Amino acid sequence: MLARRGHYVCVLDGPRLTRDDREAEAIRRTNALARIGVRNTLLAGLSPESQAVMSARLPKGRTVEIRRNQLATIAAANGKRDAATLRWGSDRIGLGVLRAMYARQMIEFGDEVSHVQPVLSRSGHVVVCEAGEPLSEVIAANYAFALGAGLHIIDETDEVESQELLEAYYNIDTPGVIASVERNRIKSRLRELVGVVDLPEGGSLTFITRHLPFGAAFPERPSTHLFTYPDLGIAIVNGFAAEQEGRRGTNIAVLVDPEKVRAPEIEAATKLLPQRRVFVRGYRGAGASVRAISEMVDLFPYDLLIFATHCGDAPGWRWTYEFRDSEGLHRRLVVDVAIGVGHTDDEEMLRVMQFFRFHSLDGVNWNDPVAKTGLYVGTAIRDWAEFEKADALEPVHKEEIGRVMGSAVMKMWDHNYLPMPRALAAEGSPIIINNACVSWHELAGRFLFSNARAYIGTLFSVSDMEAEAVVVRLLDKYFGKPLPYALWAAQNSVYGAGGNRRPYVITGVYPQRLRVTREDVPARILSELSRGQNYWRERANSRRAHDSRSAKVLDEMATFYERETASFQARWFASKSLGKASTDR
Structure with a gap:
């Protein structure tokens, strides 16, 4: 209904309020909207709680809750009643949405059988989106429309096979593997999973995928990737926002x-x-x-x-926990643990970052989607996370392992x-x-x-x-x-x-570049450092009385900015002229 040629209709999913960082979920969305300069926000289909959280953070008078009975009025106001309504099935909805946008039609979903034929490109760019996340298909359609692109929806890739293909890349340089042969095998399989794609001469590709680097299998065209989940909408906003007229470059x-x-x-x-x-x-x-x-x-x-x-991936440990969850069930959870270690201002204190990867629950492999179909998870993971956060649960068994998959330390x-x-x-x-x-x-x-x-x-x-x-x-x-x-x-x-x-x-997103714009860079950096110093010190002071642990973390952030501000002022503003790009070593 809101589609305009050459413009991107920004669609975001609502905040996931069951996460521990629920406040950050809302902040990330409002920050994304601010980056792209949104003037009006429409809230549709959110739970009452999500509706309240977003409404509280968005500008008053520029946020509207949209109900189904308002859609016809909005469509008419935007001139989208020129053609008959497109009727579509309940799958491959991205193809239907893009067809409707190009035809300036309304779309209605029902029991019809969806067409599987792709929407052809009008610009030379082609978007290939993996099925499995319906909202991601809608976002993919909006992204394609903004670029005048075509759209293919491909079948969702089996979770186990996706991990096997990624592991094959990870292990391609191990002894006994003929790297060139293995790369060809992976490439062939990736192309099979994508299927036949119409590649315009001189065209380009965006793959919207759950896990896999499909572009590596299509070396004949430039390509990029986006992830179907989480936060596809935010990722696209971040890329498009940076390329709008008047925005700073990579300075x-x-x-x-x-x-x-x-x-x-x-x-x-x-x-x-x-x-x-x-x-x-x-x-x-x-x-x-x-x-x-x-x-x-x-x-x-x-x-x-x-x-x-x-x-x-780093070596680490395999820890086994046994506990009774909030539903009264006895659970046995096995997790793999890797760590990153950093120094602090206290010589006797180290800062440790932990990475957890679930290995099994009640004897069922967590990374086997077939085996997990019969596993009752209930509140086990959430309860374990609460115990872990409160330091209220110790492993009953620990063993060293040579690799914690997915830890990806540098x-x-x-x-x-x-x-x-x-x-x-x-x-x-x-x-x-x-x-x-x-x-x-x-x-x-x-x-x-x-x-x-x-x-x-x-x-x-x-x-x-x-x-x-x-x-x-x-x-x-x-x-x-x-x-x-x-x-x-x-x-x-x-x-x-x-x-x-x-x-x-x-x-x-495809259309973003390394580019430079005119700017007094030292002055900008000093301004950002000073702003960070004031912001984080104020937040630390507000938390000090009721949350000393959080206040300590915020104090460390403010201290970083204080140290950097003083150093930067001495380095760039004491006696040196400004306005020249330089190397700060």
């Missing part, structure tokens, strides 16, 4: 090199980015400690972040960094380039959930020469091109067009 870059691997790409970026008038801050060697990087990733205001280190100078950011870049929406080996599988989802607007990672290991060659092309020859195209062209140049060794995969 501030941070480079991270803990010197755990040879990183010539960092040296190249140190030279190339200032030539583009990008302000560069570097964390190298002992300066790239877990604490320094954890604080920077969350709190420093950057637009582009480049990592050069080793990434992989080696820093002192310890493993376990990326689980609360937010990124002082509530910003940056671009992340991660040259660490096998850094796409888990980290793409984590960084996008934390509001990265684009993430480039690897499916398997890359050499230092490859990393340098790809990064140099991204930051030099293809700077300013759409990022998916730039990455595709860079890999063509490094690996040869059509070759099967293409380790890099990008996630994020």
Whole structure:
């Protein structure tokens, strides 16, 4: 009803209020709406609680609850009664929505059989969306419409097979595996899962997928990826918002090199980015400690972040818990645990980040969807989380294991960094380039959930020469091109067009770029640091009386900003002239 050519209709799911971070769920949505400059918000189909939470946070007078009996009036006001109503079935609804948008029709869902034929592209771009999340199909249709794209809906991929294919990429460099043969096998299977796709000459692709890097199987076209769940709508908003007229560019870059691997790409970026008038801050060697990087990733205001280190699943422990849940049932929960460790101001205190992966519940493998169909979960997981949060439950058994799947830690100078950011870049929406080996599988989802607007990672290991060659092309020859195209062209140049060794995969909306805009960067950074200092100190003071643990965390955030503000003022405002892009080492 609201579709306009060349415009994106922003659709978000409601906040998941059963999560522990329910407040953050609402904040992430209002932040996304603010980024894209939304003037009016329509609330439709939300629970009364979600309705109340969102209404309380949105501007009064610009938030409207939409009921079914209002739809005809809205459609008429937007000129969408020119053609007969399109009747559609209850599946592949994204195809129906996009057809209706292109035809300026209303759509009504009923018992009809949905068409499976794709909607053809009008611009050369094609969107391929995996079924299984109906709202994601609607969002995919809106995304396709905004780009004049076609849309294919493919069958949902079996969960077990998805994990097997990702594991195959993860293990492609292990002894006994013929890497080129295995890459061809995976590529063939991915293409089978997608099926036949009409690829216009000179066209491009967006894959909206649950887990799989389908674009790696289509090297003949530039492609990008988005995840069907969670928060597909927010991810698209973050990407589109950054490319609107008048928005800042990627003016501030941070480079991270803990010197755990040879990183010539960092040296190249140190030279190339200032030539583009990008302000560069570097964390190298002992300066790239877990604490320094954890604080920077969350709190420093950057637009582009480049990592050069080793990434992989960490060793850890398998813990077994036995407890009685709130329904009175005896439960046996087995979880795998990995940790990241950082220093604090207290020499006798370390900050430990834990990663939990459920292994089994009551003897049933948690990662086997077939076995889980007969498992009664009830309140077991929620109760365990409450016990864990309150330190009220100890494991009855512990054993060491060689790998905690999905932990995806990154080696820093002192310890493993376990990326689980609360937010990124002082509530910003940056671009992340991660040259660490096998850094796409888990980290793409984590960084996008934390509001990265684009993430480039690897499916398997890359050499230092490859990393340098790809990064140099991204930051030099293809700077300013759409990022998916730039990455595709860079890999063509490094690996040869059509070759099967293409380790890099990008996630994020297609039309976004590395670009620079005129800005007094030091003044902007100082302003953001000062604002963060005041905000987090005020929040810490408000929590101190009733929640000392939370207040301590907020105090540490305020202290980071105080330290950075003083350092930045001394470095840039004491005696140096402003207005020039520089390297901050």
